[in-house]
Amino acid sequence: MQTPLVEMKGISKSFPGVVANDDVNLVVHAGEVHALLGENGAGKSTLMSILTGLYRPDKGEIYIDGRKVNFRSPRDAITSGIGMVHQHFRLVAPFTVTENVALGLKGGLRLNLNKLAQEIEDISNDYGLEVDPKARIWQLSVGEQQRVEIIKLLYRQAKVLILDEPTAVLTPQEARDLYLTLKQMAVRGCAVIFITHKMQEVMEAADTITILRAGKTVATVEKSETNEEELARLMVGRELAGIMDKPKAKKGDNALEIKNLEVLNDKGLPAVKGISLSVTSGEILGIAGVAGNGQRELAEAIAGLRTYQKGTITVEGKKLVKGNPLEVINAGIGYVPEDRLGTGLVPNLGAVDNLILKEYRRPRWGKTLINNRAVRLWARKLVESFDVKMAELDAPVKMMSGGNLQKLLLAREISAKPSVLVAVYPTRGLDVGATETVYRLLLEQRSKGMAILLISEDLEEIFRLSDRIAVMYEGKLMGLMDTKNAGVEDLGMMMAGVKRMGVGA
């Protein structure tokens, strides 16, 4: 067999508290479209950051075309013919396509933009990357901007092209065009690596697939020799331990009811495409799914932070006005946002000021003047009963650890006694101890009759906490089932968009 174009051997990389890559191997040949498949946090991005010289591995070796390389910086990687299209494009909006390609080119002071424009046109004709060299970036659609990024790499004669979740921002038609381009590039002798967690994308575009899970290489398989079921199992398939150690739910009436909800994302594209669900008091409904499938938009719509196109959200029989956070708070919805520090908490204010973030307008703290002493006393009690550790009550909360921040946030949200709590990735980035505390708090509130909507990408968490599980994929519910009837494999398939079942509640 020929020498692989890219070979990564025994790559390990750890960050404080996390092992992102643990003895990872990756072999990519010229002429091949290679998919790097895995859940969020599986170590895909870290691995590619190492290949592009952004990070240096703790251990392991990289060979390009059989030659051992040691990248000190991204520039070294570019010189070796490795280029990456990031999820967030690195383009200068007011510049033309040609000017953007010219940026960072080596050579003298002279710059022949006309010649460059001609060369860009040649490349775009060659590879079917239709784009006007004289257009300014801000005039282009997201798909066209992505083509500019690819042209940039091709112009620099990159042999290895890495794309980070390239279809996340594309329409289905644009995605199909992109697959063709990728194949075209492979045919010309490039190696294409793309990071993804979408099964359909893998099956459509990849020749070879390497699956990462929890920082380790699980397998490298040829597409022709595998199927979606196997991939799903490889991607998620872990043993789930200690699931059912929670008391039986005392289900009550529907506390939160969502009907036919349609929400747009920041780019104005549909992110939630007609979701209906209900959560009864005393139950936890877990929404599983890979991040970026509309969960954030769903949560923000419920919290009043985002308006929606269609549908209704009802809390205890009362229909909510869209896009009004104050009404949501008053209706009795607590919200633990994904972005703890910045949305959920004010980084530069102290614990006291953060605890009264929603409470401050209640008359019990005074009509116009706030009774600071009473507030402090109350805050101190909350901090103690939720065991939040901090240097001092008035120190900026951004100094606190992630676990304590989340405890502080939960202390505020729970103490307001909402009838519904929406928790988005509540344990992301927390250590084991803090995670356990969060679980305990959520389960406690469940037994007190709170209706909890838990959005998470951690299947173990979903299984442990939820009474029912729904799976979200590309803005839709792929399935909704009782936890006891749910199998890991089914969930994995639904998360990857392969299978639907049991929707209709």
Added chain:
Amino acid sequence: MAVSSATRSFIRWEKRLQPSRIMSVIVPVVSVILALIIGAFFLSATGFEPLKVYEKMFNGAFGSRYGISETIVKAVPLMLAGLGISVAFRMLLWNIGAEGQLYMGAFGASWVALTFPQLPAYIMLPAMFFAGCLMGGLWALIPAFFRAKWEVNEVITTLMLNYVAIFWVDYLVYGPWKDPEGFNFPLTASFSEAATLPTIFGTRVHLGLIFALVSALVLAVILWHTRWGYEIRVIGESARAAHYAGINIKRNIMLVMFLSGALAGLAGMSEVAGIAHRLQHGISPGYGYTAIIVAWLAKLHPFMIILVSFFFGALIVGGYSVQISGVPAATVSMLQGAILFFLLGGELLTYYRIRFGPKVGDVNGK
């Protein structure tokens, strides 16, 4: 993408976990000293003895009863405008329009004084007070509205409205409001006795000082003891968190800008009623701009603004007193500019520290 060179450097800026408290005291003091040193170079280059000039400035500002009272007189509009600016800045509303709001406040107060000259003082002065605040506040509401409604950058709009306000006052004092007995000078007729702010201790120091001190106190109470103040602080620190907490950001933009403009307008009112006793061309020599420096130097704290205003008042008065001996009038502006320059540069030290030696133990390395 060229991050490689930075990783090998031996002098680095490192972000502090928390802004340094010591630095936030040292930096302003050192800024002033450095500015004086820089000023000394220019003074000696133009043939003056810097120490003598500074001594003269100090004596001019503090050396006599008259000097001190003049320092206070100059400090009053800086306090009021500075307080106004600080409350807007706290919400990250960059109100550069205090100068124009001051002029509109002066206009409002003058309108009352000139239109109803027969009013007794106990009606006249409150009416002028409210007219001044109202006009200043309304003037600030224009950019506030555009900012709240369409996110129009308030830096540009407040700044441009300054010129409109200044020219509006000029139009009045050169035209319809010109005093027929004023030998063609651009000023209105003198206000009636009732429209004059009482003075203190037989000096030119007027009731405006009390306005400023009370305003600072009220502002401090608002900021740290009321719901509204809490909202202002939260919005300033994190608009996203404010939105999440159900705080109405747009309404607060309008309210805070009104308050900001009203305080600057009050400065204008106290200038016409306390000092000039009439509306005239150039009623403010740029108080509204100097007050930006004041607010910034004071870190937006109401009580610090009072203190810093005294210092800047002294700088202005000291500047006047050395002009007689031929020192250029621009010296004071230069010193002010130099102070701000060093202050902004030094600000970096409160948030970052300088580290020497190669980078170790960072996220990317081992």
